[in-house]
Amino acid sequence: MLGDANYLNPVIGASVTSGNVYGLIYPGLIQSDFDTTTGLLNFIAVEKSLLPLTNSGLKDQKRSAIARSWSMADDNLSITYTLRDDITWNDGTPLTAHDFRFSYELYGNPVIASPRQQYLAELVGADKGAIDFDRAIVVPDDTTLVFHFYKPVSERLALFHTSLTPVPKHIWEAVPPAEFRQSGLNQTPLGAGPYTLTSWQKQQQILLESNPLCRLPKPGNIKRIMFRIVPDYTVRLTQLQTGVVDVVENIKPEDFSGLESASADIDIKSVGLRVYDYVGWSNIDQEAYHRDGSLLPHPLFGSADVRRALTLAIDRQSIIDGYLGPYGVICSSDISPSIRWAYNNDVRPYGYDPNEAVRLLEQEGWVPGPDGIRQKDGRKFSFALYTNAGNSRRNFASVIIQQNLREIGIECRLEVQESNVFFENLRLRKLDAWMAGWSIGLEIDPLDGWGSDLEKSRFNFTGYRNSRIDELCMLAKEELDPVDARPYWMEYQEILHRDQPTTFLYWIKETQGFNRRVEGEEVNILSTFYNIDDWTLNPSATVSQ
Incomplete structure (x- = not known):
């Protein structure tokens, strides 16, 4: 990567690098799939999908999400999620609907100044200047999560705005909002996703390891992922050519032919x-x-x-x-x-x-x-x-x-x-x-x-x-x-x-270079790393360290 993450926290992380990394650490409420024919985004839960899906979407539907299903009210004034009851944070604490309600209060807190505050713009109270969280987000029990809107909202927009990534309430509730951005917890995130953070050396590297406790999505097949921060493009390219790294984003078109004939055996993939x-x-x-x-x-x-x-x-x-x-x-x-x-x-x-x-x-x-x-x-x-x-x-x-x-x-x-x-x-x-x-x-x-x-x-x-x-x-x-x-x-x-x-x-049109020892990758408009938990390494291949 050319730059480091700023925060490994979905509430305040704003850079693409941050999102790539914390997306592997934290769980998601629902999955999504992009229809290239229409340009529409489809949403997927464990037991239902919003629209008929493409072949890639059907394949993706087997991947887990926290939501088992959702139900939009007939008047489009609320959406109700039924969550799985078998998910825990990595310290063994159950992940429940209360984590989502708490996280949305963080997203909406002006002191924290999340870049995603506009996702809460349809919740009850937002039209009067302050969200009424007691009425806007209701948690009848640990596996039921209800969002209420002050006006009718389309099902797609409701799904998009209510699926922000949660953080663990039991860890963050003791941190005052004024100290949120400076909290040391941002350096040691507790998640429930396919990978856990092992170390973060600022401006050098971020090391993740496969999380055997993860149930959604499944633990990553690759046991270790290292994001190396290399600001210089020429150095990134050389490291890909020599097999020091496996993936480099945003390859210049004029470098394609040289990479594809390199001894490291490289594939160039593009999407946009x-x-x-x-x-x-x-x-x-x-x-x-x-x-x-x-x-x-x-x-x-x-x-x-x-x-x-x-x-x-x-x-x-x-x-x-x-x-x-x-x-x-x-x-x-x-x-x-x-x-x-x-x-x-x-x-x-x-x-x-x-x-x-x-x-x-x-x-x-x-x-x-x-x-x-x-x-x-x-x-x-x-x-x-x-x-x-x-x-x-x-x-x-x-x-x-x-x-x-x-x-x-x-x-x-x-x-x-x-x-x-x-x-x-x-x-x-x-x-x-x-x-x-x-x-x-x-x-x-x-x-x-x-x-x-x-x-x-x-x-x-x-x-x-x-x-x-x-x-x-x-x-x-x-x-x-x-x-x-x-x-x-x-x-x-x-x-x-x-x-x-x-x-x-x-x-x-983004162009990514992959060492061919990486198998199963599918570059998608959603993200270069959207199916990274499905990637595998060819055991017969070697790579420089």
Whole structure:
């Protein structure tokens, strides 16, 4: 991996690496399967599935989940889960519905500031500003879990929002919310999943071992998994070529042929489109926001016309041609072409047009200064563009972006930060401009990234606020059949395209390298590691240590 996990705790973990690791440590309520034909996400419990499944889904259905079954109320105001009664946390304490209720109180606690607070937005009380947990989540007994909503909710959205990962109540209930993020328990997670944490050497490696006590999903066939943190791409590639590591994500297309002929015997697998890179522009004045909560326009990026000019000035196709090739597609919003039922084909990405960019900037009052850098009211159009260390694709793109902006009179300085520092600064909204990426949710629910309530929308790093976006997201949620929400998502994409709260760069067809001694892996849009508990190692193969 290019970066370390930030937290091995599902309540506050926000990075892809964190999710990959804690997803193996903690149990899941239900399983999911993605229908590539429609772009819809299906949900699976032990005894039932929501929709007819593809062949891969039928295979996956035999995998266990905590929920034996669920039942949606006829009025769509509640969902009831029946849980297994034979599951324990790794210290032998039974895992019950009380753990879920307790965990949801953690997810919803503003002091803890979980990035997943928006998942609780339909629970009873949320419409009045504070969830009434006594009424919203009811636990009649250890194996019955009932969620109540303040309005009718579609079954898919109910399943998506009520299946957040639980943490053990008996371990965490003594930790005050103000100490949650700093608690040493985050370094020694107690789970019930297929693997347990053996050691975590920060910025070096995370070591997991197969959990013989696990019943859901089954214990991993591979006895030990080591996540090595190697920020340098060339080093990661060399370690894959020489057999020092078995799996490396995000291989450059130009390296495919060399890897496939390497002595380590490597397979290249690709999947997409779920991940996109973007340039984030702070829409609000960060200094004013942190000083007194003011939501003033950012002095550089507060205007939609300026942000549109920045997008027009960036030659996205040249980044794709120079790095991703056929594995990149220009991006126009955060709804992926893979989400076929909701994707707006009529929204055409802006082309590279520096002349139009200059026209928009000068219309906004940004004119060339004596040194060639544009200025307005005595302020230069000069800023630092931050990104995380170790991502060669973003390093490549940022240099092109810097050059493109220089050509229209904008000074863009490049700054690289260690991954966890970078993402923590994003979380705290300390950066004015940055380059990062998203792995989107496959059930469309974007309020956590674009919602106008910045205290609840913890992934809204830009501070973008648009009441119509809020309204469209809520209207879409009210449709009991998700496909009926299509018109709302069409308009949603048009607004994001117009306002450009970020510059959407490109969708990435992810490319992963596997040593062929690993068998049974199925790369899936859900995750590179979604069936890792089914992987096996060829006993006749050897690997360097």
